[in-house]
Amino acid sequence: MNNKxxxxxxxxxxxxxxxxLSILVTMVxxxxxxxxxxxxxxxxxxxxxxxxxxxxxxAKDYNFNHNKNQLENGDRNKITxxxxxxxxxxDIVVDPKDNNVxxxxxxxxxxxxxxxxxxxxxxxGSNYHTxxxxxxxxx
Numbered sequence: 001m002n003n004k005x006x007x008x009x010x011x012x013x014x015x016x017x018x019x020x021l022s023i024l025v026t027m028v029x030x031x032x033x034x035x036x037x038x039x040x041x042x043x044x045x046x047x048x049x050x051x052x053x054x055x056x057x058x059a060k061d062y063n064f065n066h067n068k069n070q071l072e073n074g075d076r077n078k079i080t081x082x083x084x085x086x087x088x089x090x091d092i093v094v095d096p097k098d099n100n101v102x103x104x105x106x107x108x109x110x111x112x113x114x115x116x117x118x119x120x121x122x123x124x125g126s127n128y129h130t131x132x133x134x135x136x137x138x139x
Contacts, residue, residue, distance in 0.1 A: 046096040048128045051103065052120040055081060058090035059107035059118055065089075071111040080106040080137055081122075095124035105130070106137045 007015075062084050063071075071077075081104055084090045095101035105122035121137075123129040 048096060048122070048124070048130075051093060051096055051124070052122055052130065055084075055090065055093060055105060055107055055122060056118045056120045058084050059109060059120070060116075062087060062089045063109060063116065071116065073111055073113065075111045076108065077110075078106050078108045078137070080104075093122065093124075095127055097127050098125070101125040101127065104137075105133070 058081075059079050062079055066087075081090065081093055085092065093103040093105070095103055101124055103122045103124040105120065108119045108121070110117050110119075121130040121133045123133050123135070
């Protein structure tokens with residue numbers, strides 16, 4: 001500051017630099033902690049929700065190839081990850097947090113008003129399981 005209490009260019013640049021550094025540190029901390037708590041990340045950025053979406057996509061492909069004209073309104077069915085692997089619809093599903101852990105699971109699908117809804121359920125060791133997961137479908 002100069003004698004009149006005004007902020008000079010040097011002080012303004014220092015303030016802006018400190019603010020940018022603070023924002024950068026906050027972003028790094030967010031990526032390493034908050035995402036880990038709410039869904040988990042691995043080095044490649046995949047989350048459990050991404051894994052559920054991958055399983056859902058495989059179930060849609062499986063359903064299209066096997067049941068596309070056979071489902072009627074109100075029909076409910078499920079397909080396990082193991083069944084989709086046997087059909088070649090999906091590869092081994094790996095835990096996003098630990099590549100040494102494979103995930104099991106299934107997708108429930110329901111025909112309602114001409115549309116099929118898909119609900120994925122996965123279990124990745126003791127690291128994660130979808131709320132409502134039924135262990136009876138473990139492979």
